[in-house]
Each structure stands twice: as C-alpha cells, then as structure tokens.
C-alpha cells in the first residue's frame with residue numbers, strides 16, 4: 001500500500017513582542033509627518049544629526065541614571081568580548097555624546113539639533129507602549145535662557161497644531177537645580193518616612209538612593225499615596241532656589257504671551273535623571289493610559305557629566321507611534337498612468353518621460369496578454385492606460401485610454417508629450433482652485 005505523504009509543517013517566524021512592522025500605507029503618513037517636521041525645524045535653524053542605535057552601556061548608566069526604570073530594567077544590553085553594548089532606549093544621551101565627541105562645544109552657540117529614529121525599551125507591551133518605538137526629538141545646546149525652553153515647546157506645539165492633533169495639554173514643572181533638589185530630598189525623606197511601610201520595595205530602595213524618583217512609581221498603592229492631598233501639599237511648596245523659580249516664571253510668561261496654555265503638575269518628575277529646572281509633557285486625552293505624546297525639559301549638567309565642558313541644554317522627544325495613532329489620516333499614492341506593453345524597455349522609457357511631470361507611472365512587467373494587463377490597471381485604480389503594442393512602437397505613437405470614461409485616442413509620441421503637459425497644467429490649476437475653494 002502506498003503511504004500518503006504528510007504535509008511538512010514549517011513553523012512561521014513571527015515578529016518579536018512589542019515590535020511592529022510599519023506597512024506601506026502607514027509609511028506614507030510617517031514620511032509626511034517627518035517632512036513637515038524637517039521643514040519646521042530646518043526653517044527654525046535646527047540641523048539633523050544621526051547617531052548610532054548601539055552605544056556603550058555606560059553612556060545610559062551615567063546619562064539617564066542607574067535608578068531609573070529605563071536603565072534598571074528596560075535596556076536591551078549585551079556583551080561582546082570585553083564590551084557592554086546597549087540598544088539606545090532614548091536619543092538625548094547619544095546626541096550629547098556626539099556633541100562632545102565631535103567638538104560641537106566649539107561651534108557658534110547655540111547648537112540646535114534634531115533627530116529621529118528607533119528606540120528600544122524592554123517594557124510590558126500595550127497600546128502606545130512598544131519595545132521598539134520611534135522618536136523624533138530636538139535639542140538646544142549652549143543657552144540657559146527660559147526663551148530656549150519656550151522655543152523648544154513652541155516648536156513641538158507648532159508641529160502638533162499643523163497636524164491638528166486633538167485634545168492636547170501641556171503639563172509643566174520646575175524640579176530645580178541639583179542643590180535645591182538636595183534640600184527637597186532631605187525634607188521629603190522626613191515627610192514620607194511614616195508612610196514607608198505602605199510603599200513598595202522599589203520606593204523603599206529609592207528612599208535611600210534617590211527619593212525624587214519615588215514620585216515616578218507606577219505601583220497603584222504607592223501612586224495613591226503620592227497623588228493624595230498630603231503629598232500634593234508638600235510638593236506645592238517651592239523647594240527650588242530663587243534663580244530656578246525666576247527661570248520658571250519667565251518661561252511661563254513667554255508661554256502665556258505665545259498663547260500656549262499650560263498646567264503645573266508638581267508630581268511630574270519624568271523617567272530620566274538628567275533633568276534640571278524645567279520638565280514638561282504634552283499629553284492627549286485621546287491616547288488612553290500611555291497619554292504622553294511628547295516629553296522633555298532642561299538638562300544643564302548632562303554635557304559635563306558625560307565629560308564635556310559645562311553646557312546648558314534643553315529639548316524634547318515625541319513618540320511617533322503615539323502621534324500617528326492620534327491622526328485620522330490616510331495618505332495614498334494611486335497609480336495615474338499604467339503602461340500596457342509587450343516591449344518593456346520602450347515602456348520604461350515612456351514612463352520615465354511621464355514621471356518627469358511628477359506623475360506616478362507603473363509599467364506592466366508581466367509579459368502577459370493585454371487583457372490581463374488591463375485587469376491589473378483596473379485593480380490599481382489607474383486613471384489612464386498607455387498602450388504600447390507592436391504597432392505603436394513601429395509607428396512611434398501611443399494609445400491613451402481614459403479608464404474611467406473608456407475614451408481612447410491614438411497619438412504620435414510628440415503630440416502625446418504636448419497633450420500630457422497641457423493635461424498636467426489643467427490638473428494643477430484644478431487642484432489650486434480646489435485648495436482655494
């Protein structure tokens with residue numbers, strides 16, 4: 001008896017948890033946002049910088065801080081030979097390293113940079129919280145003025161306004177300079193000590209090492225205590241120095257003059273240890289639990305802490321996935337001309353000329369019968385078919401078919417070029433009238 005052959009089961013390899021494929025129609029939207037941001041930032045005198053995805057682990061330990069969740073539990077790190085490597089969990093530390101390493105501190109100040117790219121954090125994945133996600137950020141080096149904080153916030157808001165992001169709020173806080181944080185630390189320890197038994201193990205550890213970071217705890221029981229009236233009252237007392245308070249007051253004056261509404265959030269400490277004075281987050285109620293679309297602040301000591309000359313700095317980063325999820329927009333690039341042919345090289349040359357008018361032109365590469373090629377043109381929802389058969393090629397002409405009306409005309413190539421140019425002028429005029437109307 002013949003044995004029936006069992007089909008071979010091949011395990012399909014899946015993408016890693018918390019990491020996403022960005023598919024073509026979404027990529028178009030991402031690109032539009034990136035172009036809009038690129039124009040806005042370059043017009044404001046910022047320059048794009050691209051730094052490696054992989055950095056020395058110590059950069060983030062020293063930069064972001066060993067007591068932060070990011071460094072403590074979320075970094076993708078590995079060893080190779082003698083070295084410890086980390087997939088960047090954020091962009092600022094790498095940009096600061098590049099600033100120091102490339103002697104940018106000797107450039108005319110301020111040095112204004114922006115960047116975009118993937119970041120990696122080993123977090124519990126959920127909507128808006130991914131293990132690979134993308135940030136776009138900007139940083140200003142060499143200015144300690146409140147106006148620098150204000151411009152960075154203004155540009156983020158401007159971008160969001162252009163994109164018509166819904167229901168945004170700006171939460172802002174002043175966490176002071178390191179000296180005033182020491183005063184806060186001592187007072188907060190004394191204040192919170194009676195509650196220690198009700199707080200989690202991490203908070204108890206942070207009580208010793210970095211009490212400030214306790215306020216960033218996500219454990220519900222701890223959060224309830226920090227959100228309570230007693231802690232709120234404690235935090236609302238100004239612990240910061242006079243200079244730091246003045247910086248904050250000047251900043252919010254500028255924001256008011258710019259018509260940017262803000263709200264003081266005394267519990268806002270941010271998840272990174274490098275901040276001094278200003279910290280802020282831009283949130284949207286349309287986002288759910290992970291509601292911050294953008295976060296940043298001032299970090300006047302980081303350049304020095306990473307081995308550079310004392311250089312005040314400020315900046316922010318936005319999360320692209322969260323931003324895109326706020327947009328109800330689809331970008332499409334439908335095929336306008338589909339070239340039906342039995343002579344691919346001639347078809348590619350004709351396509352090239354039509355593309356010079358800015359049109360999207362696809363050449364049929366199948367070599368199949370024209371009926372089948374027309375079926376693909378229909379599926380692509382092409383506006384026109386350009387037919388280049390044997391007869392057209394020998395007589396140096398094309399057949400143009402309007403696929404919506406079925407109208408068809410045969411034209412010598414020179415008249416076809418003239419016709420296309422005239423058509424695109426009419427189409428452009430139509431578009432402009434639509435935009436104005």
Ligand code: HAM
Pocket residue numbers: 089090091092093121123128129130131132133134135137138139271272292293294295296297298299314315316317318319320321322
């Ligand atoms: P961050 O608040 O950690 O700040 O991240 C900035 C933004 O990245 C967040 O507001 C959020 O939109 C997005 N984001 C963060 N983690 C995730 C995640 N797991 N999944 C999806 N999106 C996420 C920074 O990284 C600082 N480097 C910002 C900065 C620049 N401060 C000064 N300069």
